Amino acid sequence: MVAMRPPDDPRARALAALDALPTDTPTLDLACATLRALLTHGARPAVAAVGRRGAGKSTLLNALANRGVAEVGAVADTTLRPAVRALDAMVWLDTPGLRAGGRTRRAASVAEAVRAFQPDVLWFLCGASEVDAGIDDDLRDLRTSLDGCPPWTRLVAVVTRVDELAPPDVNTPPFDADPEKRANLIAATTTLHRHLLRGGFALERVIPLCADARWEGDRCRDDVRWNLAPLARPIVAPTQRSVTASLQSRLAALCDALVARAVDEARTVSLRAPSDRQRALLEGLHRTLVARLDALLAAFVGDGAATLGATVGDTFGPGRAGELVRSVFDRLGAREMAADAAAARVRALGRAVRALESLRPDEALVRAMLAPRR
Numbered sequence: 001m002v003a004m005r006p007p008d009d010p011r012a013r014a015l016a017a018l019d020a021l022p023t024d025t026p027t028l029d030l031a032c033a034t035l036r037a038l039l040t041h042g043a044r045p046a047v048a049a050v051g052r053r054g055a056g057k058s059t060l061l062n063a064l065a066n067r068g069v070a071e072v073g074a075v076a077d078t079t080l081r082p083a084v085r086a087l088d089a090m091v092w093l094d095t096p097g098l099r100a101g102g103r104t105r106r107a108a109s110v111a112e113a114v115r116a117f118q119p120d121v122l123w124f125l126c127g128a129s130e131v132d133a134g135i136d137d138d139l140r141d142l143r144t145s146l147d148g149c150p151p152w153t154r155l156v157a158v159v160t161r162v163d164e165l166a167p168p169d170v171n172t173p174p175f176d177a178d179p180e181k182r183a184n185l186i187a188a189t190t191t192l193h194r195h196l197l198r199g200g201f202a203l204e205r206v207i208p209l210c211a212d213a214r215w216e217g218d219r220c221r222d223d224v225r226w227n228l229a230p231l232a233r234p235i236v237a238p239t240q241r242s243v244t245a246s247l248q249s250r251l252a253a254l255c256d257a258l259v260a261r262a263v264d265e266a267r268t269v270s271l272r273a274p275s276d277r278q279r280a281l282l283e284g285l286h287r288t289l290v291a292r293l294d295a296l297l298a299a300f301v302g303d304g305a306a307t308l309g310a311t312v313g314d315t316f317g318p319g320r321a322g323e324l325v326r327s328v329f330d331r332l333g334a335r336e337m338a339a340d341a342a343a344a345r346v347r348a349l350g351r352a353v354r355a356l357e358s359l360r361p362d363e364a365l366v367r368a369m370l371a372p373r374r
C-alpha cells in the first residue's frame, strides 16, 4: 500500500485542511465556505450585500454575475439562508432580507453571517422608494452587521430600483436623461446619504442603480441594468499584504469559532450518572484544549507564528488528546462507552486544530492565491 502524502501544492494542502474542519455551526460553515471559495478561485475582494427583503440583493448578484445564479422574489422572502458565491471580480455573500415578515431574529443571524464572512466591502442596499420609510430600523440592523466586520471593511450604500421612481413611463436607461426622473434620483440618493451621515456611518459613497433583468441561465431578457460600473470602483485588487492580513484574520476567526464550539461542547458533556468530580475533570480537560486553541489564536493574530508548530505539536500529537481523556476516565472508572464518546469529541477537536495549523498563511499559500487562475 502506498502511504498518502499531503499534497505539495499549498492551495490543495489548505483545501484538504479545510475539509478536516467541522462545519456544524453556521459560523464555521460560512467561514469555511468563504475560505474555500477564495482558495479555489483565487484571492478577490469579499463583498457582502445587506438590506431589507426585496431591496434587490439577489437581483444585483445576477446582474453582476451576468447570469441567473440566485433566485429573486417578487413577493415572498426567497433568500432563506446566506450563500457564498464566487464571481469573476469578487466573492459575494447573498444574505436573507432584513425585517422579513415574522422573522424577528433575522438581523442577528444576518450579522452573524456577515461577521463570519469578513467582507472587504459591505454594500447596504435600499430601494429608491424606501430611502425615507422605516429607515431607522434599517440603520440599526446595518449597525449590527457592521459592528462585527473587520476594521478595514468599507461601507458603500446602494439606491436600488431607480427605474421605479416617478415618472413611471421613463423606464429604459439612462434613467437620469429625463429632468423629473433625474431630480427624483438625486433626491433619493441624497436622502439616503443624509440618513447614513446622521446615523454616524463612515460611508464611502452612495450609488444609485437599476439591476433589473430577467434571466434564463445566462440568457438575458428585459435588460434595464444601469450604472453598475461605479460599484466596482471602490474595490481594490488584492495584494500580497492584503491577502496575508485577510487570511490571518480568517484563520483567527475560524479558531475563535472552534473555541466557541469547544466551550459549547464542554457545557453539554453528559456522562451516565456523572459525579460532580467526573464532570469537573472533563470540563477541565476541555478548558485545556480551549487554552491551546487560544494560544493558536494568539499565534494567528500576533507575530508568534514561529512558536505555533511547537504549541500545537505538543498537545495534539497523534493520539495524545484521546490518551489524555482515556486516562482521566480510567482513573475515574467511568463507563467505557461514555468515555469513548468524550474521547472522540476531544480527538475531533485535536484534529481540527492540527488542520488549522497546516492552514498557516505562509508566503507560498498567499502567492498561490494571487496567481492568475485558468
Ligand SMILES: Nc1nc2c(ncn2[C@@H]2O[C@H](COP(=O)(O)OP(=O)(O)O)[C@@H](O)[C@H]2O)c(=O)[nH]1
Pocket: 051, 052, 053, 054, 055, 056, 057, 058, 059, 060, 071, 072, 073, 074, 075, 078, 079, 097, 160, 161, 162, 163, 164, 209, 210, 211, 212
Ligand atoms: N423594477 C425593478 N425591480 C427590481 C430591481 N431589483 C430587484 N427588483 C425586483 O424586486 C423583487 C425582489 O428582488 P430580490 O433581488 O429578490 O430582492 P432581495 O430580497 O433583496 O434579494 C424582485 O421581483 C425583483 O425583480 C430593479 O432594479 N428594478
Ligand SMILES: [Mg+2]
Pocket: 057, 058, 059, 071, 072, 073, 078, 079, 094, 095, 096, 097
Ligand atoms: Mg434575495
